[in-house]
Amino acid sequence: MRFVVKREEDKTDRLASNETYQALLAITNTLDKNLITDTIYREAYDHPDGKRSRVEDRLSLAYHNKCAYCERICKADIEHYRPKKAVNEDGSHPGYYWLCYEWTNLIPSCITCNREGAKHNKFPVIGHRVSAPMLLADGNIDLALSKAGVTPLVDERPYLLHPEVDHPEDYFEFEIDPDGEGIRIIGIDGEGRGNATIQICLLNRLELKLDRVERVINDFKDAINALFLKLENGNINDGQLADRISEHIDLLHERSLQENRNHTYLSKYIVASAENFEKIVLPFLDLKIRHILIEAFKSTN
Ligand SMILES: [Zn+2]
Structure with missing residues (x-):
């Protein structure tokens, strides 16, 4: 993992549209997570070389075609950093449904880092977990407070590090694998977020x-x-x-x-x-x- 700058203005027109905001309002008003659709957060299209996704294309620019977690060049899928429908660590949590189309919550991940057994719906936090969107006085969603690097979400202190929020040099070093199996990544911070990220995404798989x-x-x-x-x-x-x-x-x-x-x-x-x-x-x-x-x-x- 390394630090990535992903600009707000680089998201797709569709993600930025009022139509998408209205679709998001329908989800937050009804709490019907079946309304969450990948036609918005993926936006697939036909390409002469095979099916592509406009959102993946934009993420690939910022991430240089690499997985956000293992940093290998790969076909990266769109991963919801905060899981959109359920959280493994808290059965009563509805999932971060209001972040399903939020640009800072969309991250490119290889299928191995994001499969069941690895990251998937895991999202342990150190601080207080946020369970609903922040609303404005008129009932609209405060989209500025839906960003990963802003309070209240940043105050959750997620164990999983975010490449656009956290700086890897504060969390990771490397060492030679003692069993002769190459190079290991190791966590170095006092809160254990580096090591937790390694565990969640299995960043020391062979x-x-x-x-x-x-x-x-x-x-x-x-x-x-x-x-x-x-x-x-x-x-x-x-x-x-x-x-x-x-x-x-x-x-x-x-x-x-x-x-x-x-x-x-x-x-x-x-x-x-x-x-x-x-x-x-x-x-x-x-x-x-x-x-x-x-x-x-x-x-x-
Ligand atoms: Zn990966």
Whole structure:
């Protein structure tokens, strides 16, 4: 997960329309959740390459075609961050039906992060749970108070972090999996929201731990190993080796700025400090070259 800026003006015309607001009023006035329709919050259309969704298209722009939770490029479905029809942790809660068309409540998620057993209708909170929309004096819904980053919703302190509200560097670090299964994400905040988010979306499932290595580490590792082989074969000298290593470390820094790549937050974490680089990257390199790499990292920083 990494922080995402999704602009209010980027939502679809249909979501922004008065017609959608009237449809929402009908739901909140009758509490009939069968009226919630994906023709509004998904808005499917035919595309020469297959069925598409206008809302997904807009979310993909902000999220660079990545899942909000596991940060992999994928076909992401529209996920209601606050579940629209029921909440697992509270059987008496009607679900956040009044947020079914709210832009800040629509998040792109891969089917694995959002399936039953993972996120689905889970939504545990630390604070007081909100169970109805805020109304204006005339009975209309106060849409400004339906936003994820605004009171009263933000005061729920959801355990599940919101990529447009919460900053991942306050909640997550990474470590090498002790069982040799790639790279784990770990929660670091005192309230336990980071760890809860990992649990809810199963962010340490095996495929993800291995994918982090494959997408973020392996190219670098292969390039460095090839350089040392060239040195051994006499194809380059020590000076050339040092220059090429610096170039590859520069590439790691560059990659951490590319939001359209898989696992950008891990890339950012790796280059944030020599300690992080040492902890996450060096274990994948041969013991006898590690000291050269860490010195090179420090001198390019
Ligand atoms: Zn995912």
